[in-house]
Amino acid sequence: MLDQGQTGFIMIMAALVLFMTPGLAFFYGGLVKAKSVISMMMMSFGAIALVGVLWVLYGYAIAFANTGDHTAVTGIVGFFSIDWNQIGLGQAFEQSQATKLAAPYPDLAFVGFQATFAIITVALISGAIADRAKFGAWMIFAGVWVTVVYFPVASWVFNLTSGWAATWGVIDFAGGTAVHINAGAAGLALALVLGKRVGFAKGAHKPHNPPFVLLGAAILWFGWFGFNAGSAGAANSTAALAWVNTLAAPAAAVLGWLLIEKLKDGKATSVGAASGAVAGLVAITPACANLTPGWGILLGFLAGVICCFAIDLKYKLGFDDSLDVVGVHLVGGIFGTLYLGIFANTTGLIYSGSLVQLGKQAAAAGAVGAYSFVLALVIGFAIEKTIGFRVKTEDEVAGIDTAVHGEEGYVLYEESDKTPVSVR
Template identity: 75%
Template structure:
């Protein structure tokens, strides 16, 4: 067992876990002051719920042990790994303990679910959100993680083979889809679910451009900084070894979001006349989203180009909700769905060795598109069905009067900012 790589994976897992509190600050700063507790609690609720479900059965669905070379589609479960029973021991000759990988992937499940919540800010019941999160993770995230990340990690029986997106399509097209750290499984997946929930819950009261402004831009900047810091574990850690590929992913995780930040600010300056702090934070996150699937497959130059494209396109894409009439409160669709699509499809052109400009073959682009739109459709349809069922039974949305007043006190009995210790 390589203790250095084991330490690297565990540290990366801790960094990725930090991303969810970072997301809570990022989202919390974007909502109105009377909804900040509700918004942040949806992220922390995801931490608690997914941490438990991953141990009980999430890992068993995402990483069922199969014969090498076989594929898992669309859904499977390894009953020997329920409650992690099958991975408690480290096989002889393993590069690292299976539990290190379990921990690392658990943090991916947590952040993916938390991302979805940004689309329903200011108007969702916490209990309904938790029910949705549990069902969606079970039938969407866990199997999609298997499609993408279940690609054969080591030469021992504790790790599975057969993710059809990254492994199975290789048998048909000669190349598998590239998704190093989760452009499809995390960002397209969460963005599609976010769009579905935004349609199910409908628009906020008074929804129109300029009606809902961030109440705390410093929170947004703090959250973006924590996300960027944790993202080094997200991307470089996905190599599962402290080597040259991890170093490339690390550098690209600096270059792409930096370029996207600048591109977003330029678009803001041209379009609105002023670059904003929220724009800087959003641009950085858009670049981080786009580089996630591509961080180990691009030269740093092409990572910068990707960042410029993602920052500019996502800055324009967030306006779609006003033109198309859906209320994606915190731009999960405009940043994560659009950014994830850009990063995933970009690899079809510029992936080292197999992209169109290097190989002259369209196959890499084709498999990238199949992967992206298969995950998008699967997640959107099931998220819409789950959300619609919850809305029509126990109700997903709070009353309009509670939304107007601010849902922190109604849902959680707390206020984000107590300016006096005297209660009336």
């Protein structure tokens, strides 16, 4: 029977999660140089436009193929299937228009909620290739990658009928594997495909607008309550636990990150605070409904410490992950996923005395990471070798906003505004 309260809860949570992607645009936009801010923010808005359309056309039909009329499903069940009744959301539309619903909320409410996860996962990848990617090439990559990587992986993780939670007992409440490990592995692959920025070195590329970074982090944190609590599907005790952990873990992560910054560099920075919050949010995502708040605080603090060290890996290993998608999302996602193997309520090592849950978590993290990395590498190389993925060196040095979009992020005055100085 239709429950208006539950329907409203899911739709509000979906709106919060969608708001995260503009927040990500500000977060990423503030981290790049001033002449690349438009390019960076457009990659997030491009993801909203493209993935929003693809999800309605066929994304939901792939991600949730095994939840409706199974006679309409074809493909390799559990790996890559498609429900032909859901192309264009035909079946979901019919269910949502029914006079009397057996479910507490219309299918379309859930469709909208899951669409926002697909959108932000794609947008997250763009941070790894900031300052040097063509917009058109990015859009092609986004469309192909979300189709062959995200949609199937979402089915593995979020499809409660045939996914990993139902079949293997893997815990990933809100997307540590499907969103963060998935995006982080793809970001690493693209960073390798595009190569290093001109002048790449530690300290060479400074964030041009820390207030944008803080604003973006604040919007992300706000939206993340919808991301985690909304994954409960109802305003219940599980959502309440997820909400509290989404407050406590990133707060502790800020403290952990700033502590390491102070010890390493002598200063605690605003960008470090914002990055620490995001690291904590990433780590708590898979675990928010399966940890007591005390263990959630410990997870967040450790995530802040670990990710603060992890962002320097790109200098030691020689890959240019521009905005630390690998150091924050891949490392943070893996840490949060594995942490459950030790501290998850009832099934973690400290409660069960068994390493079985840890093994399941490690297998899921490894499978998603490897699948995403390999396919992203193939897609990225194919684009680079055909139409080219990276802008010209001279455009990169000058700033790609004008070359790619014909716009500037900051125009202090127009030529027509100049007032001639009269000479007497």
